Amino acid sequence: MHSNEPLEDLLSEEATAGAMARRAQAALEEGSEAAFLTELDAFRAYLAVDLESHLAHEESELFPLLEARGFAEEVAEAKRQHSDLRRMRAALASASREGRASARHLLGTVAEMLARHVRYEADFMYVDLTVVEVERFRESLDGDLQHRSLDPPAQAAVVRVLRPQHQPR
């Protein structure tokens, strides 16, 4: 999340996680070895880099806010799911040594866990973050207003409009 739109970034990361899970499930259902191996590599790389960065960002930036806003139980459960996902990621990373049947099973399991995790967070994360976003927006508006005062010609124009009987000279 590096843009000025943290909520949009978060939602796009959640959508990507859901899409990655669906892609892996589709590759497993399709059944071909080539599709499976391609997806296995893509999913492993996704879990190790992009998803890990998403999880770490949630843990450091978002969960503390959500906890402070009364979502402590949901955050504790989400953190538990994060550690499950990381354990499964490690298992999937070493799955080739255990044979392809095991890798298939693990890929399907991690994809399902990820899809369920995204859905779990959707129940409490966005509504509250919308409030956070709105507050940030208000703060930024307040900050702008503190640094801005009308210049004399603009003030005179306001006076003419609001108090036409008063004629400043």
Ligand SMILES: [Fe+2]
């Ligand atoms: Fe998430």
Ligand SMILES: [Fe+2]
């Ligand atoms: Fe998460």
